[in-house]
Amino acid sequence: MADTPWWASEDVWRKWAIWVTAIMAVVLIFLTFDSVATITAGSKRVPGYDVINKRIYYTYNAERNMQEPVIGGDAPLFGKALSPQEAEDLVTLGKLTVQAKNCMNCHTLLGNGAYYAPDLTKAWLDPAWGAESVREQLMVSFLMDPTANARTYGTGRRMPQLGITEDEARGVVAFLKWMSSIDTNGFPKGFTPIRQEDAS
Amino acid sequence: MNVAAFNSANLNSGQKVAVKYFAVAMILFLAQCLFGLLAGLQFIMPDFLYNILDFNVNRMVHINAMVVWMLYGFIGSVYWLVEEESGTELVGAKLANLNFWILTIAVAIVVVVYLFVQTGPGTKETLWLINEGREYIEAPRWADIGIVVCVLIFFYNVAATFMKGKWSGISGVLVLDLVALAGLYLAGMFYTTNISVDQYWWWWVIHLWVEATWEVLVGCIMAWGLMKTLGARRKIVTTWLYIEVALMFGSGILGLGHHYFWIGTPEYWLSIGGFFSALEPIPLVAMVVHAVYDSGRHNFRNSNHPALAWLIAHAFGNFFGAGVWGFMHTLPQINLYTHGTQWSASHGHLAFFGAYATIIIAMIYIAVQKWRGDVWMSADLPDNGWKWKWSLGLLNLGVVGMTVALLISGYEQSFVERALGGSTWAAYFSAQATPWFMQGMHWRMLFGVMTMIGVVLLLWDLVTIGKGETRPAIDPTIAAATA
Ligand code: HEM
Numbered sequence: 146m147a148d149t150p151w152w153a154s155e156d157v158w159r160k161w162a163i164w165v166t167a168i169m170a171v172v173l174i175f176l177t178f179d180s181v182a183t184i185t186a187g188s189k190r191v192p193g194y195d196v197i198n199k200r201i202y203y204t205y206n207a208e209r210n211m212q213e214p215v216i217g218g219d220a221p222l223f224g225k226a227l228s229p230q231e232a233e234d235l236v237t238l239g240k241l242t243v244q245a246k247n248c249m250n251c252h253t254l255l256g257n258g259a260y261y262a263p264d265l266t267k268a269w270l271d272p273a274w275g276a277e278s279v280r281e282q283l284m285v286s287f288l289m290d291p292t293a294n295a296r297t298y299g300t301g302r303r304m305p306q307l308g309i310t311e312d313e314a315r316g317v318v319a320f321l322k323w324m325s326s327i328d329t330n331g332f333p334k335g336f337t338p339i340r341q342e343d344a345s
Numbered sequence: 346m347n348v349a350a351f352n353s354a355n356l357n358s359g360q361k362v363a364v365k366y367f368a369v370a371m372i373l374f375l376a377q378c379l380f381g382l383l384a385g386l387q388f389i390m391p392d393f394l395y396n397i398l399d400f401n402v403n404r405m406v407h408i409n410a411m412v413v414w415m416l417y418g419f420i421g422s423v424y425w426l427v428e429e430e431s432g433t434e435l436v437g438a439k440l441a442n443l444n445f446w447i448l449t450i451a452v453a454i455v456v457v458v459y460l461f462v463q464t465g466p467g468t469k470e471t472l473w474l475i476n477e478g479r480e481y482i483e484a485p486r487w488a489d490i491g492i493v494v495c496v497l498i499f500f501y502n503v504a505a506t507f508m509k510g511k512w513s514g515i516s517g518v519l520v521l522d523l524v525a526l527a528g529l530y531l532a533g534m535f536y537t538t539n540i541s542v543d544q545y546w547w548w549w550v551i552h553l554w555v556e557a558t559w560e561v562l563v564g565c566i567m568a569w570g571l572m573k574t575l576g577a578r579r580k581i582v583t584t585w586l587y588i589e590v591a592l593m594f595g596s597g598i599l600g601l602g603h604h605y606f607w608i609g610t611p612e613y614w615l616s617i618g619g620f621f622s623a624l625e626p627i628p629l630v631a632m633v634v635h636a637v638y639d640s641g642r643h644n645f646r647n648s649n650h651p652a653l654a655w656l657i658a659h660a661f662g663n664f665f666g667a668g669v670w671g672f673m674h675t676l677p678q679i680n681l682y683t684h685g686t687q688w689s690a691s692h693g694h695l696a697f698f699g700a701y702a703t704i705i706i707a708m709i710y711i712a713v714q715k716w717r718g719d720v721w722m723s724a725d726l727p728d729n730g731w732k733w734k735w736s737l738g739l740l741n742l743g744v745v746g747m748t749v750a751l752l753i754s755g756y757e758q759s760f761v762e763r764a765l766g767g768s769t770w771a772a773y774f775s776a777q778a779t780p781w782f783m784q785g786m787h788w789r790m791l792f793g794v795m796t797m798i799g800v801v802l803l804l805w806d807l808v809t810i811g812k813g814e815t816r817p818a819i820d821p822t823i824a825a826a827t828a
């Protein structure tokens with residue numbers, strides 16, 4: 146029809162559809178290059194895997210108005226300082242185990258996953274593990290036999306037996322410790338960490 | 346011609362393949378709801394099937410059955426319309442058939458392994474053979490590769506058919522969209538130890554599927570469906586489709602940023618993701634306007650009442666589930682409290698059901714009608730068409746009921762766990778144990794059972810509707826001309 150106004154014209158909208166899609170896609174690709182560089186392990190927001198050799202604190206930053214992880218002095222996991230390669234191998238074993246055991250279909254990691262069990266983002270820093278000195282061993286024992294070590298806090302929900310070996314459990318703990326060092330812009334909201342020794 | 350039974354002589358060769366996909370889709374829909382009920386029950390009875398069929402397994406089967414049945418529904422829909430839309434025969438009918446069987450056998454194997462092997466040791470082999478352990482795309486790597494090959498064959502078949510016949514605005518959008526949809530799946534097919542990088546790409550698949558490429562795909566199906574059931578004019582639906590593409594991709598592509606608030610990604614995503622995702626409801630409003638306007642314009646005179654009813658359910662379900670429920674928690678100021686709580690589950694149910702389950706069901710009603718020999722499916726069906734009306738009612742009410750129940754639990758969770766409790770494990774559990782939370786879980790089960798009854802009734806209706814019908818269907822183009 147000759148009297149179709151421009152805003153009802155098929156041609157005009159086809160062009161808009163193509164241009165808008167192309168521009169948005171280009172912007173996303175550009176931002177992706179930047180973001181992936183910012184979250185590569187070893188960056189400021191996502192520390193290298195050998196951060197598991199250090200103490201990880203969680204403190205309030207007034208300027209950003211949010212909590213953020215702070216890397217402290219030496220605190221090697223399981224009492225043994227690891228080389229960067231050994232640390233990466235251990236965290237990798239943990240991450241593979243997390244995927245192989247399908248943790249994400251009960252728990253959330255960085256807030257994504259399922260809602261049947263607590264978020265694991267800052268599990269390493271959670272007061273549920275008592276004191277800093279015992280948590281790593283408690284975590285390993287729990288992962289290897291969650292039925293016997295269940296604490297359900299009145300919900301009755303227990304983690305299932307997933308056949309996690311001691312090595313795998315240590316890997317998972319390393320993975321959780323590393324994950325707790327990621328700067329998540331203050332998520333989870335208002336998190337109260339395990340009682341921390343005086344930050345130096 | 347025998348109109349008393351399904352008769353494949355009524356179908357063209359693309360449609361013969363399509364009905365196979367539809368049949369598997371509906372079986373998986375039933376399976377989805379069955380495993381949803383098991384998982385939901387475990388919130389109320391945590392010892393139920395403990396260490397036998399645990400929550401994570403039930404939930405994985407629940408959401409994977411959903412993803413797969415929806416993909417089957419989409420593939421079926423495209424095969425359904427490809428010959429009519431291109432004006433020529435499907436180039437590879439045998440290939441399409443073979444492809445269907447290979448894919449279906451692969452899906453069956455994956456499900457059996459999920460249920461009986463469940464998990465493996467923490468090695469790459471487990472991710473290749475058993476389960477990848479990443480929500481929605483848990484399928485092991487061998488199956489990922491198989492899926493990609495099958496989708497490529499499907500894509501070749503469709504694109505080559507349009508190339509041989511004629512192109513239209515709808516088919517052009519459809520084919521380009523399928524390229525993007527298939528390509529995005531590749532972003533989920535690699536292993537990395539870095540959880541931030543992992544989730545960055547994982548969301549490319551999930552978000553850019555449901556909030557970009559799937560939306561546009563159902564936009565194409567909707568455009569075709571409105572022409573089919575109402576006799577809407579091609580020029581009008583095509584123009585609308587372009588508008589929807591511009592608005593959907595314009596907001597949805599950068600709207601991806603609403604998943605990049607808290608996974609380690611830089612702070613600029615707080616603004617970009619918040620802003621663009623807040624615009625995403627706009628195309629969804631446009632789609633409602635479009636569907637309702639066209640229906641009213643044609644005085645709702647149409648060839649297939651159940652299909653049109655489900656198309657309208659789609660327009661509203663998409664708007665409320667994705668648009669309204671999505672918007673409610675998409676700003677970072679709010680998402681900080683609601684991220685990863687039952688809010689997400691509330692939104693996920695209404696969005697997937699409202700946006701995608703509905704329109705696939707509409708397509709299946711269109712298919713069943715023709716399969717029966719293009720019989721009457723408008724007013725005055727035998728028994729007053731009670732089965733389709735009741736299943737429509739029960740399914741929609743069931744899912745809306747679950748959505749509201751989960752939202753109440755989600756509210757409670759974000760207050761007690763996040764705002765008051767300090768987001769620790771103790772805070773999580775104290776929120777989960779409150780009576781308010783548990784009430785939501787009970788109501789979810791009640792409405793879940795209602796949903797399940799709706800599914801069973803739907804399947805019963807699909808295999809019986811139009812049986813023995815002798816009146817021919819209304820021709821929607823004639824109905825449109827006299828309206
Ligand atoms: C049909 C389209 C849509 C579907 C099927 C859908 C589905 C989902 C699902 C299943 C999740 C949970 C993901 C998980 O398991 O972690 C989710 C998350 C989310 N969706 Fe949608 N969605 C759609 C559209 C939208 C729209 C249009 C918006 C915004 C206006 C939106 C906003 C969100 C947000 C903010 C989250 C993150 C929730 C969280 O932080 O936990 N969604 N969506």
Ligand code: HEM
Pocket residue numbers: 258259260261377378379381382383384385386404407408411689690691693694697698702744789790792793794796797
């Ligand atoms: C038969 C009734 C149903 C029941 C009892 C049910 C139950 C459940 C349960 C227990 C979960 C796990 C939530 C959690 O992690 O806490 C879930 C997740 C989910 N269900 Fe259902 N479901 C049902 C039907 C449906 C339907 C019809 C759809 C969509 C078509 C659907 C889509 C989803 C999605 C997308 C998720 C993941 C949500 C997220 O991660 O945020 N479910 N369902």
Ligand SMILES: [Fe+2]
Pocket residue numbers: 552556600601603604
């Ligand atoms: Fe999204």
